[in-house]
Structure formats: C-alpha cells, structure tokens
Amino acid sequence: MPASADSPIKPQIKKIDGLSIRYAESEPREVSAILLSPWPESLYTFEQMWSRLAEHAHLVAIDLPGFGHSQRRGELLNPPRWASSSRTPSRPSS
DSSP, X not given: OOOOTTOSOOOEEEEXXXXXXXXXXXXXXXXXXXXXXXTTOOGGGGHHHHHHHHTTSEEEEEOOTXXXXXXXXXXXXXXXXXXXXXXXXXXXXX
C-alpha cells in the first residue's frame, strides 16, 4: 500500500542485527503498542487508523525483514526453518 502525501506515518530506518529495518513511531504516551504488519504487508497497513490509535498509545510499527522497505535476509524468509525453529523439544519418557 503506497503512502499518501499527507500520511501520519513518518518512517525511519534502523540497523538491527546487520539489517536495515523500516519502522515508524508516534508521539510518546503512557501506554505503548507494537504494530506488526500482517504478512506480507508494510507498516502502511495501519495508515487509516494511525492517527486515532496514536491519540491513546505510543505506536511503533515495523516492516518485518523482507517486507515493505526492510532489508531481507534469505534465512529469515525460509518457511522450513520457521517450522524447525518453532518445534517444542520432546520430553524424555519417564
């Protein structure tokens, strides 16, 4: 979703673990909320609701690696790796 010229979302880039990650923040508030874009969207998914949510909370929206304008790294976009890293270790039998 492309940003409109008057978008309340003002993206920035931060280097995290060697990757350039795009994110946006609203003004500080007592309460904070992290907005993770639905796969495979960008932080502009929240554009229409940003101003209203920002009235109540400090928002941080993040483009996940490989989406929006965040840098990608192949091993982070490998579904078989996601599955193997999310498996619960088996318990020893008693």
